[in-house]
Ligand code: NDP
């Protein structure tokens with residue numbers, strides 16, 4: 001049968017390279033046909049040499065000739081593209097039947113939406129697109145018959161625990177329980193978080209991930225974004241979603257049913273497992289990840305999240321309950337604050353402070369169109385940037 005053609009958007013990142021690792025293990029079933037990245041031309045060229053896609057795209061249009069010349073110099077037949085519109089077009093094109101959405105942040109929304117509208121199998125890692133435009137994205141995917149397979153480990157676990165792939169159709173689901181590692185600062189008080197450094201914040205105890213999601217894990221905003229993500233993916237209200245801190249990161253999430261059964265998915269913390277679930281579904285395929293040795297792990301611990309030390313989780317919950325443009329505002333403020341933190345411009349505790357400031361400054365509007373959501377996103381970025389410039393302690 002025909003090879004599955006896979007487009008990897010965000011190919012140079014943590015998820016992108018894990019996906020390429022899994023794909024390369026199955027040359028008889030699948031190949032990487034499209035690779036896209038943001039601005040790292042050298043890394044993209046190296047991946048093209050290794051995986052020989054038909055198309056390669058770089059988001060920064062100024063880098064087009066460097067990509068094209070690099071492909072030519074390497075003697076590759078890979079066609080060069082540049083700009084966001086080119087990435088969107090490739091995501092929707094016949095060059096791929098499966099699209100891995102692994103661009104970080106709201107920058108991934110337009111290509112994720114393009115793939116959904118084109119009816120692709122969508123392996124969705126880019127959670128920010130669901131936070132920003134969850135209703136729109138899931139509606140467009142349903143209309144076009146695009147199958148969304150969550151790659152985020154918690155949602156992938158829930159997906160594996162459901163028979164219907166859609167909590168909407170599964171009447172017997174009582175609640176969804178998302179697990180959280182607690183990040184590098186689990187157990188610390190608010191005062192102890194004051195002086196933490198960037199290096200400490202990105203050193204996640206269990207997962208190796210890109211810098212943005214690593215900081216989100218440290219603030220617990222990641223879990224907040226995931227609550228909103230679960231709400232949209234599985235169409236469950238916030239009142240039926242719980243968060244449980246589980247420091248070993250082996251139980252990736254759980255689903256409780258009305259008969260008292262609880263199903264969970266367990267595995268080592270390695271994203272190649274969830275990517276293999278998405279790439280092979282409904283078949284199981286090799287991922288390169290070994291099984292779990294529960295005997296040597298010894299124990300599984302669970303505790304409640306500390307919403308006082310980590311207010312981002314509470315803020316995300318509030319934004320979800322408020323609805324409309326509030327989640328878009330939350331996400332944009334967080335992206336700006338995290339990037340300022342990574343640049344050393346603000347301290348760790350300024351991240352929740354800035355998100356809270358922007359959420360309380362901007363009015364929430366009904367947001368059922370892409371334009372309204374993108375306008376809220378842009379306004380929130382502006383307000384957060386302005387507040388950073390005015391911060392007294394930076
Ligand atoms: P990385 O920072 O490692 O990679 C980000 C990727 O996005 C890179 O390929 C980067 O390209 C590309 N990119 C950045 N900006 C743009 C842009 N404007 N246009 C096109 N491409 C762009 O991130 P991760 O792989 O860690 O995360 C990717 C997504 O997956 C995030 O949404 C994250 O929340 C989600 N996710 C990640 C997990 C993980 O384990 N890493 C787990 C669960 C979810 P370049 O290299 O050129 O900058």
Ligand code: MG
Nearest residue numbers: 152153154226
């Ligand atoms: Mg996750």
